[in-house]
Amino acid sequence: MSIIVYIEHIEGAIKKTSLEAASYASALAEQQGVDAKGVVLGTVSEDQLASVGTAGLSTVYHVNDDQLNAGVIQAHAEAVAQAFEKAGADTLILAKSSLGDAVAARLAVKLDAGYISNVVALPSTSGTYTVKRSIYTGKAFAESEITKTNKILGVKKNAVPLKTDGAPASVEALEVNLSEGAFAAKITSIDKANDEIPLPEADIVVSGGRGMKGPENWNLIEDLAKALGAATGCSKPVSDSGWRPHHEHVGQTGVKVAPTLYVAVGISGAIQHLAGVNASKYIVVINKDPEAPFFKAADYGIVGDAFEVLPKLTEAIKAVK
Amino acid sequence: MKILVCITHVPDTTSKIQFTDNNTKFDKTGVQYIIGPYDDYALARAVELRDQTGGKLTVLNVGEAETEPTLRKALAIGADEAVRINAEPTDAFFVATQIANHAKEIGYDMILMGRESIDFNGGMVHGMVAELLGMPSVSPVMKLDLEGDTAKIAREIEGGKEYLEIKLPFVAGCQEPIAEWKIPNMRGIMSARSKPLQVQELSGDVVATKTVAYEMPPAKGAVKLIDSNNVQELVELLKSEAKVL
Ligand SMILES: Cc1cc2nc3c(=O)[nH]c(=O)nc-3n(C[C@@H](O)[C@H](O)[C@H](O)COP(=O)(O)OP(=O)(O)OC[C@H]3O[C@@H](n4cnc5c(N)ncnc54)[C@H](O)[C@@H]3O)c2cc1C
Ligand SMILES: Cc1cc2nc3c(=O)[nH]c(=O)nc-3n(C[C@H](O)[C@H](O)[C@H](O)COP(=O)(O)OP(=O)(O)OC[C@H]3O[C@@H](n4cnc5c(N)ncnc54)[C@H](O)[C@@H]3O)c2cc1C
Numbered sequence: 164m165s166i167i168v169y170i171e172h173i174e175g176a177i178k179k180t181s182l183e184a185a186s187y188a189s190a191l192a193e194q195q196g197v198d199a200k201g202v203v204l205g206t207v208s209e210d211q212l213a214s215v216g217t218a219g220l221s222t223v224y225h226v227n228d229d230q231l232n233a234g235v236i237q238a239h240a241e242a243v244a245q246a247f248e249k250a251g252a253d254t255l256i257l258a259k260s261s262l263g264d265a266v267a268a269r270l271a272v273k274l275d276a277g278y279i280s281n282v283v284a285l286p287s288t289s290g291t292y293t294v295k296r297s298i299y300t301g302k303a304f305a306e307s308e309i310t311k312t313n314k315i316l317g318v319k320k321n322a323v324p325l326k327t328d329g330a331p332a333s334v335e336a337l338e339v340n341l342s343e344g345a346f347a348a349k350i351t352s353i354d355k356a357n358d359e360i361p362l363p364e365a366d367i368v369v370s371g372g373r374g375m376k377g378p379e380n381w382n383l384i385e386d387l388a389k390a391l392g393a394a395t396g397c398s399k400p401v402s403d404s405g406w407r408p409h410h411e412h413v414g415q416t417g418v419k420v421a422p423t424l425y426v427a428v429g430i431s432g433a434i435q436h437l438a439g440v441n442a443s444k445y446i447v448v449i450n451k452d453p454e455a456p457f458f459k460a461a462d463y464g465i466v467g468d469a470f471e472v473l474p475k476l477t478e479a480i481k482a483v484k
Numbered sequence: 485m486k487i488l489v490c491i492t493h494v495p496d497t498t499s500k501i502q503f504t505d506n507n508t509k510f511d512k513t514g515v516q517y518i519i520g521p522y523d524d525y526a527l528a529r530a531v532e533l534r535d536q537t538g539g540k541l542t543v544l545n546v547g548e549a550e551t552e553p554t555l556r557k558a559l560a561i562g563a564d565e566a567v568r569i570n571a572e573p574t575d576a577f578f579v580a581t582q583i584a585n586h587a588k589e590i591g592y593d594m595i596l597m598g599r600e601s602i603d604f605n606g607g608m609v610h611g612m613v614a615e616l617l618g619m620p621s622v623s624p625v626m627k628l629d630l631e632g633d634t635a636k637i638a639r640e641i642e643g644g645k646e647y648l649e650i651k652l653p654f655v656a657g658c659q660e661p662i663a664e665w666k667i668p669n670m671r672g673i674m675s676a677r678s679k680p681l682q683v684q685e686l687s688g689d690v691v692a693t694k695t696v697a698y699e700m701p702p703a704k705g706a707v708k709l710i711d712s713n714n715v716q717e718l719v720e721l722l723k724s725e726a727k728v729l
Contacts, residue, residue: 268611
């Protein structure tokens with residue numbers, strides 16, 4: 164038996180969250196005394212392919228088909244199913260993502276596998292196979308047993324430390340047969356802000372709320388983000404009002420982030436917003452109201468006017484960087 | 485046009501989550517239930533599409549009798565009929581099997597769901613149902629228009645959007661801003677009482693997962709307050725404690 168990881172890339176660059184999933188897989192492989200392999204779909208250089216070895220994978224199957232460069236859900240599911248079979252795997256690991264979630268759900272049926280997502284730790288495999296996952300949007304955890312032979316685990320950010328000391332992986336080309344139906348959902352165009360750090364991947368996030376008063380003041384948020392090397396986010400009313408694009412909306416009904424540092428400026432800390440940030444390691448809150456509920460969820464807080472605090476903080480951070 | 489919207493019956497987003505029976509059961513005391521927020525978006529868009537194209541809009545829940553008020557609310561918002569598959573839903577694959585078996589019988593043109601439930605956050609039932617039915621699936625969907633038998637869809641990807649065209653039938657997991665949540669009006673509430681709500685028995689009971697215990701996250705320590713005139717102190721803490729600088 165072996166473990167296989169579905170590895171995503173952005174225009175040929177392997178995603179960091181996929182390397183985390185690979186690190187999880189290699190830790191699990193070690194625990195079980197088996198081998199961990201990966202599968203990459205689409206156009207990716209040999210160097211990038213081999214680099215997944217650093218996270219502990221022995222082999223990477225490469226399906227070099229440019230039709231798979233885009234995230235065609237059904238086609239990806241068919242290709243990964245064939246890699247799973249080729250590897251003689253019983254476990255598929257992947258990082259949670261907009262594409263990964265959609266692909267894994269179809270694979271659960273194709274592979275007759277038990278699929279658990281939002282996994283936060285390695286499974287316990289003595290006796291029954293149980294795994295810990297985050298539920299109620301981060302408000303609790305569940306220990307769930309998988310009762311099928313084949314297993315799929317969707318791993319949350321920071322579930323295991325990133326492994327970086329593995330040897331380069333050996334790359335094997337893999338041919339797959341894709342059905343006609345695999346391309347039934349036709350991608351006609353993609354609209355993407357390229358230079359930004361993607362929010363779900365970011366290690367530092369700076370978010371602004373209604374306290375920022377209007378989109379014309381977002382340069383203050385962006386300046387701090389730039390100084391910190393952070394991605395920018397916002398509260399729901401901010402994206403609802405069109406001050407910021409929808410994909411920046413953090414919370415229960417938006418992106419769930421899990422950065423090392425989350426900085427919330429002019430956000431009150433409604434429970435629905437907190438649901439999206441409670442996996443952050445450190446939280447800084449800047450709010451002029453000392454009673455703002457967000458302070459209860461914060462590690463560090465500054466009670467003050469964002470318009471005065473932000474420029475000072477940005478300068479102070481620039482000075483030490 | 486036959487549209488199916490699958491809805492969850494979940495604790496209100498402000499609910500305090502607690503467990504009983506030695507952390508093996510969800511504590512329902514004092515919990516208010518709502519239509520899952522993402523399912524609510526799917527329902528709102530489905531009402532608009534039904535009004536645009538005509539036809540019938542069915543809402544479905546896999547759950548026990550306690551979920552019927554939630555289904556009635558969906559009827560009040562504008563669905564034409566409701567189906568409850570009578571079973572305790574404890575596993576996504578089990579739920580997907582129930583939905584797919586029902587859908588096979590009826591032959592829907594479009595099946596809309598939320599991108600994920602807000603209780604178990606799986607984000608998987610739509611993909612499973614689509615695979616079981618041999619249909620395309622797409623999630624998370626933030627825009628959905630119909631032109632004849634083709635749907636024009638915008639799907640959220642990390643840092644942007646992807647635009648797709650899919651021929652009916654298909655399954656979609658929805659999120660905002662696909663439509664604005666609809667609040668039931670008095671007429672809706674009155675008419676919901678007489679709309680059909682059919683209870684069906686479960687078909688097959690294969691589960692793939694089973695939850696054995698729950699756990700609460702560790703409590704957060706007290707916040708360290710920093711004077712707004714001394715941001716330098718925060719910078720020091722970010723360096724020495726959080727180690728992000
Ligand atoms: C008493 C009780 C105990 C539960 N225990 C468990 C448990 O142990 N493990 C577990 O995984 N879940 C449990 N659930 C939640 C269960 O109801 C979920 O609906 C189901 O497991 C799917 O969860 P998911 O998060 O994967 O759904 P997702 O894949 O996140 O849901 C996506 C979409 O699918 C549709 N959908 C999901 N569930 C239903 C449903 N029941 N009826 C109609 N449409 C639906 C909705 O449109 C939803 O937005 C329990 C629920 C109750 C009431
Ligand atoms: C089902 C449901 C789902 C939801 N999902 C989400 C979600 O995913 N994400 C989300 O964010 N919300 C969500 N909400 C909305 C949520 O309840 C809150 O309304 C929202 O988070 C409030 O946004 P805010 O903090 O930006 O605005 P407000 O609550 O208006 O807070 C503004 C804050 O800015 C502070 N402020 C004002 N001026 C200044 C200044 N000059 N300097 C510093 N601070 C200042 C104020 O003291 C206040 O605390 C959801 C609601 C529902 C019902």
